[in-house]
Amino acid sequence: MITTRNRAEALERTCERIAALNPPPAEVLITADGCADDTMNVIRKHVPHATVIINKSARGSVACRDVMMQQASADLVFALDDDSYPEQLDCFALVSRFFEEKPKLAVLHFPQRSDEYPATLSQTEFGAEHLTRSFANSGAVLRRSTYLQLPGFEPLFFHMYEEPDYALQCVAAGYDVLFSPVITIRHHYSGKARSEMRNHHRHARNELWSTLLRCPLPFAIGIVIWRVSSQFRYACKRGWSWVIREPGWWWQALAGVPYCLTNVGFACLEITQTPVFGFQPAVFRTSFLMKFIVAQVGARRGYAVPVILQKAGMLERFYTDVAGNIGPSAVFSAAWVLPLVGESARRLVGRRLPFDIRAKTTTFPAITLPHVFRRVIIARDPAAACREDVRFSDALGRAMARRGFGNATHMYSMLGECGPLFAEGKRRGLIVISEIYLALSTERILTEERKEFPGWEENVPDYAAVCRGFDSSGGPRADADFAICPSEWVRDDLVRNFGFPIEHAAIVPYGVNPEMLSVPDEPVHGRILFAGTAELRKGIHYLAMAAEKLVEHGLHYEFRVAGHVEQSVANQRQCRYLTFLGRVPRSGMTREFASADLFVLPSLAEGSAEATYEALACGVPVVTTREAGSIVRDGIEGRIVPSRNAEAVANAIAELVEDRQKRERLSRAARKRALDYIWVRYGERLVEALKCFANN
Template identity: 25%
Template sequence: MTAPQVVVSHPARQGFVYRLPLAAQLAGLETRFLTGLYYRPDRWPWRWLARRPGLAATLARRRQPGLDDRVVVSVSGPLPELAYRLQGSPLLGDALHDRLAARWLARHLPAGALFHGAVNSCRDSLAVARKRGAATLLEVTAPPWREALLAAEAERLGQPARPAEPSSRMRAELELADRIVVQAPQVVEFLAAHGVPRGRMVLLPLGVDLERFRPATGAGGAGTAGGAGLRVVSVGRPSLDKGTPLLLEAWRRAALPDGELLLVGPTGDPLAERLLADAPPGVTALGVLGHDRLTGLLGGADLFVLSSPIEGGPMAVLEALACGLPCLLTEGCRSVVRDGLEGRVVPSGDPDALAAALRALAADRAGLAALRPAARRRAEAFGWADHARRLGWLYRELLAGALPAGAEPLDLTGR
């Protein structure tokens, strides 16, 4: 294979990262994907593992349909996964992957190429890429300075202290990247408020599988009946990061007659169990659901709600929109939702505002149902094919040196 034009690096515990090298490949660019474990059905031991009961579906999530296996370089193999299991945190595994990826780049990355890494796992790689004369992109998933927003709530609930500042690794990555890709408009404002130059940011929302997530048809496909209580769904592990204490308090204050708040996500950790034990009436934790059950639940609900203080680009919001479900979101996780068009957006950290919005939406069920077509139309602008086209355009323009940084972020939302 010829020298790469685009190199994407990530230990790949997040499924969307497989879409990044695929976008480069679809754009006709010579690509390499530096990662950890990656399922190759024709290789040992994957062929043997795929025969074991229950493993086939798990392994299938470790590869990207359409991505040429020849571009995948498993530089860190199982090390990030093993480190995570030993440490209970991704930090060590991400650092190991970064070190090994940087060694690969030092040998193989040509001048004039483009390196695309992900926050917290590419400091050394970015430094090597810059030294070798490559353009550099940093993908922000978990926004820096997020932990500071959670510090007071963590202390109130007796949780481990949250750092007030980003790690030195994360700060270095922000400095080393030529451009910083953010996945939602609220992150642009959040980073700008902490001194990150607006002109270095690129707004590129994630995509959603529009075939897997579709509005339900027939009975249950348009929310609950007008006389029933409001059925609300929230997806994500009950935690401080997802704003669960705020959501439960807002639900308590809203006091909706016969209302249902259905929480989808893992619940096995002590904080989740504590939050759920004190939950107000009408709250039910459903645990982790498979795809079919989740899409059925979203299609049969009236409203999706998320109250995270700040999120990079919550996939659950796009999936809810794709199912035609209006959204009630706090400002920190509004994603691509526009207030009054596909749902409501209220200030972060304000349980009264969230409770008032719940009551208002419950009182106007016809108006809420009328937002369902708009929710689906909004999602249709953010399919994975749209994401690949936008990212491929960005790669080509950066390789051509045609995108000097300006005063404002480069917004690819409508491109």
């Protein structure tokens, strides 16, 4: 992994060397951190298969390395600067054995031949292997599985000092940081754009922050005083010009003190007697206090929440119904060819637990598989199916509660699923956070809409009556201390209509697969795409009426509806201008987005419709409502129209289809908007929101 900023010439030399390594790396991760030079052309020329993370504005080398460590797919990550590289082409074969032989090895680093120290350029002896308390990211191999268990590189640092801070974490947790001359690093160090005084200020500031983050009171007070005085003595040795500027980093450090004091609260600090700071006590064993049990039914965004929490070191246990690649469910998923259970088994095949969370996952096939069979039998009776779903959630929650809570301090709920688990956790004093992935007023809104449009949705059960008598019927507010809302619309509904404290609700928009950003924008003029179940909640009837109005004005566009549709909807006269495609596989949806002129979703109630994120990533302007909870901004990436207003939907469609220049402008803005909402950013926002809740 390499982070670079406007040093294309140095990066080119490093990339040439990387391309020559034998064996080659499994992947190359490069972060272009606010680059405005020829960096991207250099990467494309020498390492065209590299994964490139582009930060439009600089986030700092420390934050960049933290993101790459989390994104890496291999367990061993070779950290380099843009001006450093290994001198031995077979370096991977030479270093990998160390990690195989030493399971407690967290970091392996090497001697460097650097222009900063000319004597090293001809040096041949660098000493024997030995344990250390720091290393340089310009030439070190880190074990990713260890990194994910620790706080890792602190993004607050921006630049410098992340290495000794991380080494301290490793040693405190019982891992080794080892220096070995098995290979050497060539570091073409340049003083260009470097400032000694700025580096001194950053080093001193970050050193102080590290003390506050890793050291418990009251010891932190004495160490901070010692740190500040030591740095001041160094400034005195450099002269008056340094002394008078010394308060500069003091003020920078003070600005970060509140953050450090609140984030040290996530760590339980056990004093040991190993010297690191230079006097006793010095090492503080760190383990996160903010530990989550996550419970959910289904894969929900590819198990995004437990994976994110695991990467952040915050996952205690993950409870879910079944997964298609572990336990007895793996056998059942192979039955997708059978006529009775084929559809259920096919859905189960798609539930693939990521490797990172398998060890902390518990599934409940003994409860889930009978539920699946019962669901198949009563599928044509909506009321019975609804009661079975509630009964299943209730039974699943009780089973989860019996499996225990471990060392959890927090619980993460999906809109009140598995209610008994969270009720018991609440009784034990755990803090419950509920993700409100669908606005709580949805059922009220749909009840009103079904009265206005009878015959569109048939045999809809009385959900409130069905839920009576079950522990899960309390809903998401029954036990929730805090709420994660995917959109402002959901948060406002929660606060305004259900009395939830606004300071206990955070808005965390979802994300999109960055691969969608590369889907070509090849629009067919007048092709309108709708994706999702064709139902009243998603406003299919308003899309149908908008199509009618456009035809009345002589505008014959093509309306394509990708998603499940009931005959009661498809047979409506108003839908005669809609083409229903049925369920479309992922590969087919990519083609639909590529050829769409516009994406239209006139929803009445959502959480934050993920299809709108995908449309933006593919460069398709979006016409939608505020109730869809999208990240679309009116007039920038699309149009936001009032809900329940077919006339407004029709006018917005005609406006964007007929004005090609505006459509192209919105298309470019759509991709740009989606860049800030890839899944990595979602993870960062979610963890930050959870930490803010802990501070509350």
